[in-house]
């Protein structure tokens with residue numbers, strides 16, 4: 059297997075942000091409306107609903123904060139110590155919360171986060187209620203949520219959509235899976251919420267190191283099979299495999315996987331899109347990402363997750379150049395690598 063390079067990590071995070079920004083203007087629209095208004099071909103511009111730059115949402119904001127927290131844990135040498143690791147990730151989630159609530163920002167004692175210096179990150183982009191509520195719980199000194207200390211039963215896609223960094227910087231698929239699980243459960247305590255994120259992080263680990271897509275899925279399957287309460291996530295993965303068994307994905311088949319509001323459905327949609335994407339050309343990737351977002355559900359999140367997966371596989375020349383030029387805040391990604 060090849061080693062992870064900075065440029066590969068950059069592509070993974072940037073293409074996730076592109077998928078997020080592509081889906082953001084149509085997150086709350088029905089598929090019929092999207093098709094009638096914009097068509098089935100991808101738009102020329104990433105900023106197709108307003109002036110450039112195109113804006114990403116809470117999915118990418120939180121991914122950047124997870125990358126920063128993970129680097130902080132690695133620098134401190136505690137990425138292998140579960141509770142210390144979880145505390146740092148909880149702190150990073152509260153850092154993100156500070157971008158959503160100025161009172162929280164004022165209450166933070168030290169400025170441990172470089173990301174907080176980006177004024178453009180201090181924007182509300184339709185953050186999920188579960189993420190907000192869980193982060194407030196931790197900010198107010200509540201216990202760190204865990205598998206045996208749950209604070210909710212949410213399986214929203216807020217854990218998976220921020221989990222790509224764990225796959226990028228882990229030393230094994232098992233570690234990526236564990237990191238994503240341990241930090242996902244801080245906000246989403248339903249197994250399908252945190253296990254979908256763990257599966258996704260293991261996929262990112264494998265794909266970023268040159269593993270074949272089906273082999274990567276087989277390895278992530280094996281990690282998932284060891285977990286209790288994994289049946290729902292396993293069923294979603296199997297559904298994604300089934301609708302793509304001939305190497306293609308139709309829109310009608312994709313929507314049978316669900317709308318992506320919950321973790322296991324967003325995982326299934328992103329897996330199905332990434333498994334069948336033509337990642338060799340910019341047009342192929344643009345078509346795949348447009349397919350990933352033009353449904354009636356959580357378009358920005360399925361776009362972000364599919365974008366992370368494809369970005370972990372594609373070459374630099376296949377990155378959609380025009381869309382990339384129109385993406386906001388490119389400098390924040392350099393800080394996160």
Ligand SMILES: [Mg+2]
Nearest residue numbers: 115116117358
């Ligand atoms: Mg979002």
